[in-house]
Amino acid sequence: MSVRQRRTLPRLLGAALLLAAAGISCVGAAPLSHSAADSTTRPLGQVVPVPASVTPAGQPYTLTSATRIRIDEDSRDSRAVADYLAGILRPSTGLSLRVVDQDEARGGIRLRLSGTEKSLGDEGYRLQSGRDGVTLTAHRPTGLFRGVQTLRQQLPAAVEKRTRQPGPWKVAGGTITDTPRYAYRGAMLDVSRHFFTVEQVKRYIDQLALYKINKLHLHLSDDQGWRIAIDSWPRLATYGGSTQVGGGPGGHYTKADYKEIVRYAASRHQEVVPEIDLPGHTNAALASYAELNCDGVAPPLYTGTAVGFSSLCVPKDITYDFVDDVIRELAALTPGKYLHIGGDEAHSTTHEDYVAFMEKVQPIVAKYGKTVVGWHQLTGAVPAKGALAQYWGLDRTSPAEKEQVAAAARNGTGLILSPADRVYLDMKYTKDTKLGLAWAGYVEVQRSYDWNPAAYLPGAPAEAVKGVEAPLWTETISENAHIDQMAFPRLPGVAELGWSPAATHDWEAYKTRLAAQGPRFEALGIDYYRSPQVPWPAAR
Template sequence: MGVLGRSAPQVRTRRRDTLVRQHRSFPRLFGSLLLVVAAGVSSVGAAPERVRPAPAHDVKARPLGQVVPAPARVRPGGSPYAITASTRIRVDASRADSREARRIGSYLAGLLRPSTGYALPVTEGHGDGGIRLRLGSSDRSLGEEGYRLESGRGGVTLTAREPAGLFHGVQTLRQLLPASVEERSRQRGPWTIAGGTITDTPRYAYRGAMLDVSRHFMTVSQVKLYIDQLALYKINKLHLHLSDDQGWRIAVDSWPRLAAYGGSTQVGGGPGGYYTKAQYRDLVSYAASRQLEVIPEIDLPGHTNAALASYAELNCDGVAPPLYTGTSVGFSSLCAGKEVTYDFVDDVVRELAALTPGKYLHIGGDEAHSTSHEDYVAFMDRAQAIVRKYGKTVVGWHQLTGATPVKGAVAQYWGYDETGADERLRVAAATKAGTRLVLSPADRVYLDMKYDRNTVLGQAWAGYTEVDRAYDWNPATYLADAGVAEDAVLGVEAPLWTETIVTSDQLESMAFPRLPGVAELGWSPAATHDWNTYKSRLAAQGPRMTALGIDYYRSPLVPWPAG
């Protein structure tokens, strides 16, 4: 179980009454993006304007490397670089890469212009001084997501082989600046970046966050806001839980009542909602502009009451149940013995795969308590074959290992300290046959678990999860006692279930400050993981989160700055 009985009260930075707080304004990317100096904004992707929070009075430069996630290698030294009114952002890339490099340069300019008040023109070609973005490095050690940041009196240079690395480098650069750089109105400087070199690559290729939009529907603006927050901490996967008993959240042309009727409610009986195909494409595109891959989930064969209520023929008895607005689990099941069930799965997967450019498609598979083991195995065999038919890699919750995972499948482990040995050994056996694991232990990284007994939101079935518990574990050895080898771990993911979550403020108060710690577990080398040093770096994120309008929980375990 989790750490019990924390007595300090939960304190949040702000409370706002609006249901949807819109996030910062960025114009959409175009191939030839014009500078919008007069408007003071230019960036990757489109987002509605957000309410500007109270100013953050933190103008101190960050020591090199004092960022989250911790960089792999830091060599401080030399004079700092100061951003001034004469600073330019110089894009240096091969012709094939220039468009992506310019997009990222414009994104950086959009971050810095409002708070500095500087024009920060984005120019292409070689030149000395300013902030230089170099894409197309021949340094293979940087991989697909790594970067090198070199800072000195004459300027800052970010170097990467691929756009993802350059984008991640920008996140480090912004964290090296004072927290007030995140404000949307002009602030006082100076805007200095410490001198030295950071060379940084991720520990795991998969660093994810899951958002449940089924229990309570989250609008496009709410999801985009979360994407921006995830990007700051180098998260690269957004797992969207699109269907459950309480709501179906994606339009399917061949089964239109899934969204129109199955999406018409949510926990507590609210209005629900769903994404049109155009809205879903917009989310996928926006996530990609922040270097996040969207992984859609249709939970099967259980957690399907919204579908069963929408189409009577999916039920074994041919009778559609009523819509469901409660929070119980395990009572629903598709009819594994009916051929129409597989027509349904084929249509849904086909349409969703066509909308999703990423490699993964998640088919759930958990808590199928109303499906017999025999039917479960038969169903998952056919469902996995359908996913592969449409060119996607199967992802399922770790109960998938109770069937036969197909070659290349990924199992998402959500067990916790009290999970039985038999279940852990079954998961380990699957890894020995080639199944990779994404680790989401519920008593460590389920962001809907309460911090302590005083936490108003969330649940506690896996115990209480304070910030230290969410951070202080090692993915490489978490299941080693069951026989899971380190190389079987693909990465980590922090799920956020929304039985009690409606607003963005509520989402943030549960995700932050635990999410940055999970991001560090996924990105930073194991040697950097130390709670005592991490909590100081996390504390320095407090003013930044305030400036960004993130309604974070002020854990008593973290030495947050006063004020």
């Protein structure tokens, strides 16, 4: 956004508010006023990510003991979303909120799938609220699920608590029509530097769901630990997964564990993107099997944080037997489209070997029905047709490296943007931040939000950008509270960059909506960083 645009936006928003008061639709953005609602009603559209279109109108709807959640008859998908919604609302409201077929009740909350609403796409929804009820309409079940996240944010933050709260429970009147800007909106959790249990991963999945994230990228292997069981190479997990940064016990996921993560993510309408980092970041594998090393000697397990020192032996045939087995078994466990093969920081691999390796490995991914994703160094080779390159460079990254990625984008390679000095969630907020690293610089909340993915990489066509992703590397992260501190409040802003129209992007408006998320974080038990850049509500 230009300086001129930023100065003009407040005047445009003021005009939008006048249009909204007249009942004319406005593209979502700043906190919107609402008619005939009291202070217990959150203004329509004051949520994160901000919706594409918001039209406040009429009276709010109040949840009462008579409220039912109505679904289309015999719709298993609608019932699953309805049960999820009821599970969120019942503990705090104390209401029964029975899920019923639409003909059994009137009013209440209706979840409606419509084959004619094709303009909403796979994830879009329409929320219509008034005195007599709330209707969520979507073309696909995922759209209903995304709409539910908006609905829960329209209710008071206390709705997230697991004990009964006083209410009232009101949803402002009007209409929201909403579709995502990008189809790929991801968050990465590094479970290799420090291992996180299935329950800890599920907790993060639930947090991601609230902000309409749809991809969970799991970094399953690195120098410090191999975290997924591979039957044909069992020592990868049992030995290679037996430690972590600092020398802790490590751990790994059995195939049943991984399937449970995939299942749970799917229940929150997220796709798991597994990553096996190749050919570097492989010390855990090299330590597990001596034959993967060029000299046939297994190195010791590694518990430090250096990068770039390890490499599979590119000339050996057994290397590709190994890669084939790992990708085959992992692809069989993963119903999603993508499989991430890493490719970054392969400093111990010559350029010629790197290119040769990627020429052999990318077809293996395709053989097992998956689409390649790789860190942007993949563009130093020849990305496979349809591959996605995940750009993690900095503002200070050399023009030559940026141009290499941009050239690949011009030739058809899609881009996921994860600039480290914008959206790496493990970067310190300030020099005083206790957790995290600072090699990419300090990344406060405004910096993580205030950039435009479509125009970020010089020379890359806007249409090549398929989405954004916020990685959380875990050299210094080892427990839930650490995840909370580093992901929140930056993660919601990255989610908004991925979901909301570019026209809504404005820091001044966003920080007010983000501040309103503070009580919701607290109700959810998220121990977030109280950035001084955000006007958080006073503690009560």
